[in-house]
Amino acid sequence: MTQPRGFETLAIHAGQEPDPVTGAVVPPIFQTSTFKQDGVGGLRGGYEYSRAGNPTRTALEECLAALEAGTRASAFASGLAAEDCVIRAVCALGDHVIIPDDAYGGSLRLLRMVLSRWGLTSTAVNVGDADAVRAAIRPETRLIWCETPTNPLLGIADIPALAAVAHEAGALLAVDNTFASPYLQQPLTLGADIVMHSTTKYIGGHSDVIGGAAVVRDEELAEKVHFHQFAVGAIAGPFDAWLTLRGIKTLAVRMDRHCDNAEQIADALEEHPLVTRVLYPGLPGHPGHEIASKQMRRFGGMISFQVDGGEQAATDVCGRTQLFTLAESLGGVESLIEHPARMTHLSAKGTPQEVPDNLVRISVGIERADDLIADLVQALN
Known part of the structure; x- marks a missing residue:
């Protein structure tokens, strides 16, 4: 058996x-x-x-x-x-x-x-x-x-x-x-x-x-x-x-590190004065947190956040990171950053599914979390 x-x-x-x-x-x-x-x-x-x-x-x-x-x-x-x-x-x-x-x-x-x-x-x-x-x-x-x-x-x-x-x-x-x-x-x-x-x-x-x-x-x-x-x-x-x-073969160990890093980054973004909203199901204030806690082992490596200053501020953040690479896609070992309204979700522009223009999406990689947080902070500042 x-x-x-x-x-x-x-x-x-x-x-x-x-x-x-x-x-x-x-x-x-x-x-x-x-x-x-x-x-x-x-x-x-x-x-x-x-x-x-x-x-x-x-x-x-x-x-x-x-x-x-x-x-x-x-x-x-x-x-x-x-x-x-x-x-x-x-x-x-x-x-x-x-x-x-x-x-x-x-x-x-x-x-x-x-x-x-x-x-x-x-x-x-x-x-x-x-x-x-x-x-x-x-x-x-x-x-x-x-x-x-x-x-x-x-x-x-x-x-x-x-x-x-x-x-x-x-x-x-x-x-x-x-x-x-x-x-x-x-x-x-x-x-x-x-x-x-x-x-x-x-x-x-x-x-x-x-x-x-x-x-x-x-x-x-x-x-x-x-x-x-x-x-x-x-x-x-x-x-x-x-x-x-x-x-x-390495999916399980990678996902644990993605989640470890994302949890720390989400907390750091919530504390930043220029970030108006953090979207991450691992945060207790997320509207889907309770359901996610029941049906997910952990909360993943994807985070979106909105910045004060509209579209220009969001694209500026995307352009100033040094460790987060400005690129579409997600889920790799390296951290990526993008502006959905003008990149992955451009096809939704002008429709009811249009995403906020001050939204930034990050795919958190498996680098050292402190380095990633420092990169986002300098980009935001």
């Missing part, structure tokens, strides 16, 4: 047994597009063509499924490719999706500028308010798309409550778990049907690979997602899958 294993152990071993031929401890990169068949239909290990399946990608998918307590995972070329595939697998012409009212700008762009052309409608709602979500449901609602924490306002949604609302309506709940990572939060164990990641971020962890993933519990739904992955073809390549697997 297989013994139960902890997260840290699964991150290193799930899907990553030593190679049976050579004994290689690290899974090989199967950099091949096709596989020799032993006669027509005689597949070795079930592999025929790397769009349909590749052993390196399989290793990654098995590991991700284990970490999210899911049945099956599918790895994609990017987080948005994963999101697009999930929506297409679940929804059809004329269906309706509920999304966060402070959703990631790329999600808004996908739904409003791409999928809307194919008859899909969406409504932006505060997903932290289950009653508001329930009120927004229509007969044609097929999917509630949730981020928690949200990007970039760090809102928190009650996953079990949203799952209940979705299932009452015959819809599914998908949770973008990118900000939390599976180490801090496992939405499938809380009632969600689908969990999605931009593996580019904390899972990869080193700002050197683009990728995405979708993990599900239900076998029939898993097969639908897998079919769309195969049919559309936005798969993770073998080298990208290998890099992502390498990052996963």
